[in-house]
Amino acid sequence: MKRIYLDHSATTYLDKRVRRVMDSFWEENFGNPSSLYKEGRKAKKALDKARADIASLIGSRSDEIIFTGGGTESDNLAIFGVVKALGSRTPKPHIITTKIEHHAVLNAVKNLEKEGFEATYLNVDGNGLVDPADVKQALRPETALVSVMYANNEIGAIQPISEISKIIEKYRKDKLESGIKEKTPLFHTDACQAAGYLEMDVRKLGVDLMTVNGSKIYGPKGIGFLYVKSGVKLKPIIYGGGQEKDLRSGTENVPAIAGLAKSFKIAQKEKKKESARLIKLRDKLAQGILKTIPKTVLNGHPKKRLPNNVNVSILGIEGESAVLYLDAYGVSASTGSACTSLRLEPSHVISALGRPSEYSHSSLRFTLGRKTGEKEINYILRILPEVVKILRKISSLKTSDEV
Amino acid sequence: MRKKTVKKFKKDINVVNQITGEGWVYSDTVKKHFFYPKNLLLKDPEPGDFDAEGTAGSPACGDMMRMWIKIDPKTERIKKLKWRTFGCASAIASTSMFSEMATEKGGMTVNEALKIRPQDILKRLGGLPERKIHCSVLADQAFRKTVDNYFRARLPVRQKIRKTKAG
Numbered sequence: 336m337k338r339i340y341l342d343h344s345a346t347t348y349l350d351k352r353v354r355r356v357m358d359s360f361w362e363e364n365f366g367n368p369s370s371l372y373k374e375g376r377k378a379k380k381a382l383d384k385a386r387a388d389i390a391s392l393i394g395s396r397s398d399e400i401i402f403t404g405g406g407t408e409s410d411n412l413a414i415f416g417v418v419k420a421l422g423s424r425t426p427k428p429h430i431i432t433t434k435i436e437h438h439a440v441l442n443a444v445k446n447l448e449k450e451g452f453e454a455t456y457l458n459v460d461g462n463g464l465v466d467p468a469d470v471k472q473a474l475r476p477e478t479a480l481v482s483v484m485y486a487n488n489e490i491g492a493i494q495p496i497s498e499i500s501k502i503i504e505k506y507r508k509d510k511l512e513s514g515i516k517e518k519t520p521l522f523h524t525d526a527c528q529a530a531g532y533l534e535m536d537v538r539k540l541g542v543d544l545m546t547v548n549g550s551k552i553y554g555p556k557g558i559g560f561l562y563v564k565s566g567v568k569l570k571p572i573i574y575g576g577g578q579e580k581d582l583r584s585g586t587e588n589v590p591a592i593a594g595l596a597k598s599f600k601i602a603q604k605e606k607k608k609e610s611a612r613l614i615k616l617r618d619k620l621a622q623g624i625l626k627t628i629p630k631t632v633l634n635g636h637p638k639k640r641l642p643n644n645v646n647v648s649i650l651g652i653e654g655e656s657a658v659l660y661l662d663a664y665g666v667s668a669s670t671g672s673a674c675t676s677l678r679l680e681p682s683h684v685i686s687a688l689g690r691p692s693e694y695s696h697s698s699l700r701f702t703l704g705r706k707t708g709e710k711e712i713n714y715i716l717r718i719l720p721e722v723v724k725i726l727r728k729i730s731s732l733k734t735s736d737e738v
Numbered sequence: 739m740r741k742k743t744v745k746k747f748k749k750d751i752n753v754v755n756q757i758t759g760e761g762w763v764y765s766d767t768v769k770k771h772f773f774y775p776k777n778l779l780l781k782d783p784e785p786g787d788f789d790a791e792g793t794a795g796s797p798a799c800g801d802m803m804r805m806w807i808k809i810d811p812k813t814e815r816i817k818k819l820k821w822r823t824f825g826c827a828s829a830i831a832s833t834s835m836f837s838e839m840a841t842e843k844g845g846m847t848v849n850e851a852l853k854i855r856p857q858d859i860l861k862r863l864g865g866l867p868e869r870k871i872h873c874s875v876l877a878d879q880a881f882r883k884t885v886d887n888y889f890r891a892r893l894p895v896r897q898k899i900r901k902t903k904a905g
Contacts, residue, residue: 653800655826656772659764663773672800672826681800696800729778729830731804731822732797 336665339711343551343643343704344488344528345669349594350553350705356597357555360590368587369578378589385596392603393545393562394536401561401579402592406527406548409561410439410482412572412582413523413544417480418447419570424517428479429453433465434687435492437525440482441683457483459687462636463492471502476510478520485529485540489671489684489700490635491644493533496524500541521567527551527559531602532610532642543567547599549591553705554598558591613642613703616712620701621645623716628723634685634698643703646671648685648694652726657699660722666715671698693732765864768831775830777837779806779820788818790891792884794876801825803833805880809848809888816845821880828866829874832859836877848885854878 340348360381366374368382383397390397403409414430421428432444434456448454455473459465465483474481481503486493503522510517523544526535531552537545544567548559563569563582575584617640625631630650649657654670661668671682672695681695688694701715764772788806795802802825808818819840823833836859840851856875860866866875 651824653825653829656830659772659827691798692800693797696797728780729775729822730824731793731802732824 339666339707339714341701341703341707341711341715342667342669344491344641344700344702346550346556347553347704349555350598350601352601353554353594353598357590357594360593364589368589369576378587381589381593382587385592388596388600389560392535392599394538395562396565398580399563399565401563401582402587402595403559403561403579403583404588405550405557405559406437406525406546407439408583409546409548409559410437410523410525411443412561412569413546413563414440414443414447414480414482415572416569416582417521417523417544417567418452419572420568421479421519425477425479425519427451427453427477429455429475429477431455431457431470431473431478431481431520433457433459433483433494435459435463435487435489435684436482436484437488437527440484440525444482453477459492461688462639463487463490463634463684463688464636464639465494465499467495467498467502470499471506474503474506474520476515480523481520482523482525485524485526485545486533486641487635487684488528489682490646490688491528491641491702492635493529493639493641494524496540496542504541518566528641530599532606532613535603537562537564549595549598552598552602555591555594558588558595560595609705610642613707616703616707616709617642617645619709620703620712620715621647623712624649624719627716627720632694634688634694641702643707645701645703646685647699648690648697649699649723650693650697651730651732652723653696653730654698656726656729657697657722660726661718664718664722666718669700669702671700672696764827764831764866767835767862767864768828768866771831771834771838771863772827775834777820777834777841779804779822783820788820790884790888792880792882792887794880794883795825795829797824801829801874801876803829803876803880805833805877805884807881807884807888810845814847814849816840816848816851819881821877825876826870826874828870829876831863832856832866832875833877833880835859835862836881840881848888851881852885854881 364377366378368379386397386400389400403412418428430444430452432440444454457465457469483494483499485496500522503520521543524542525546527548530547543564545562550556569582571582573584578584578587621633624647632648634646634648654672658668658670671685681692685695685698788808791806793804803821803823806820810817819837821833821837823830839854840846856878859875
């Protein structure tokens with residue numbers, strides 16, 4: 336049976352055009368970019384080109400791009416890097432983030448809390464959106480960093496990043512005028528899920544730090560970059576030979592970096608057309624589910640969401656069971672149910688929407704991709720009601736119960 | 739010393755099936771009971787279909803099951819045991835397996851069935867991922883609740899019988 340992969344927010348396959356670019360870096364062009372001789376120079380050239388390509392895509396300078404080992408590492412470098420560079424002038428530093436961040440941000444901030452930092456976790460509204468006014472209210476003179484994700488991985492909610500950055504910019508200006516010379520708070524955004532679909536110009540977004548990785552944009556896994564605005568002070572979290580402006584030591588992963596640049600280039604070039612195509616399919620799937628299956632709700636904002644994200648709670652059924660049934664029908668999807676997480680906790684994102692935990696346990700996420708078409712969506716709309724019917728028959732919860 | 743660390747490490751990987759040693763993989767028996775559950779209550783029961791009903795778990799935790807039993811009052815054997823479960827694959831499979839164990843070969847007596855432990859269910863299922871056991875194997879608890887309700891419902895009857903006998 337042909338599989339229907341609808342979990343592109345978990346990870347994507349490698350685009351053939353990307354693989355072709357990467358191919359030459361395994362045997363032919365294998366040098367270490369730090370070496371002075373020809374092989375090294377060749378590798379250095381490829382590294383510089385990738386950096387310049389990415390910089391032009393986000394409207395930054397080349398030297399503002401730091402390659403890392405992926406999204407998690409970029410998030411960690413942004414957060415720990417900023418606080419480590421603070422010095423002793425901020426006695427009790429404060430960090431602002433949201434309740435729906437990826438664990439790479441959330442757990443990094445929680446870790447800092449244990450070390451004596453203070454943290455504010457901003458609420459989101461019922462649609463998963465952060466209110467910029469809440470950011471404004473949470474800012475304090477000792478706030479070192481604000482980290483708000485660009486688009487959420489579970490519910491696809493797109494946050495008002497440029498509005499938030501304006502608030503932060505103004506706060507910084509006022510602070511400077513009042514005589515405090517520190518350039519804080521800094522603003523970081525995790526843009527891993529956004530990179531394939533949304534505006535990525537850092538000047539327009541107004542961010543100081545931005546995380547992007549390869550594995551969500553049809554690029555290689557284990558590679559990412561952190562945009563660090565020039566002038567932003569950062570300390571490394573990995574020490575060694577001083578590569579990447581001393582911020583990320585270790586021989587550069589040239590094949591993956593070249594692949595990341597290519598995949599990002601393709602994604603940005605095709606994003607307008609691809610987004611328009613996916614939005615149609617997304618809305619067809621979401622509307623179809625809500626219409627044909629009773630007791631279902633859409634999680635996340637109906638419009639301000641990623642073009643490829645459908646997240647629904649189908650009350651009375653449990654996510655893991657649904658995922659396994661869909662798997663048997665040849666469909667790959669995911670759930671926010673605790674039963675598939677390593678922590679035995681239901682999704683913190685769906686819980687943050689202010690709904691009872693049953694909604695998390697019954698949530699299903701379908702994330703569409705380049706190979707998803709009408710045919711695939713029609714198939715889901717045909718089989719999902721069957722699966723739900725079976726599982727609701729097994730379920731001890733009546734759908735009329737208060738779930 | 740080294741052995742100890744290895745053991746500790748192994749214990750931490752709680753997604754591993756303690757019988758097969760595989761991670762995150764459900765046994766064929768689990769899959770069979772998940773996709774084709776036994777003794778599932780399909781239609782809402784009519785009054786008199788069952789003697790008692792019981793519930794364990796809660797939907798907030800992600801697993802909740804309901805059980806219905808019909809007992810032969812003379813032999814105290816389980817004539818019928820039906821269930822419904824809101825939960826993951828292992829919750830569904832383990833309840834299905836419990837129902838099979840309690841009703842096969844003419845049915846266990848209530849006392850025999852009360853002795854079924856989660857380990858016994860696991861053994862018959864060919865194991866489960868370790869971390870699934872505490873949250874999803876609730877069938878024995880649901881059964882105990884159901885049996886409690888069964889005896890509680892009969893209590894006045896017994897007392898009545900005793901009273902009439904005494905009178």
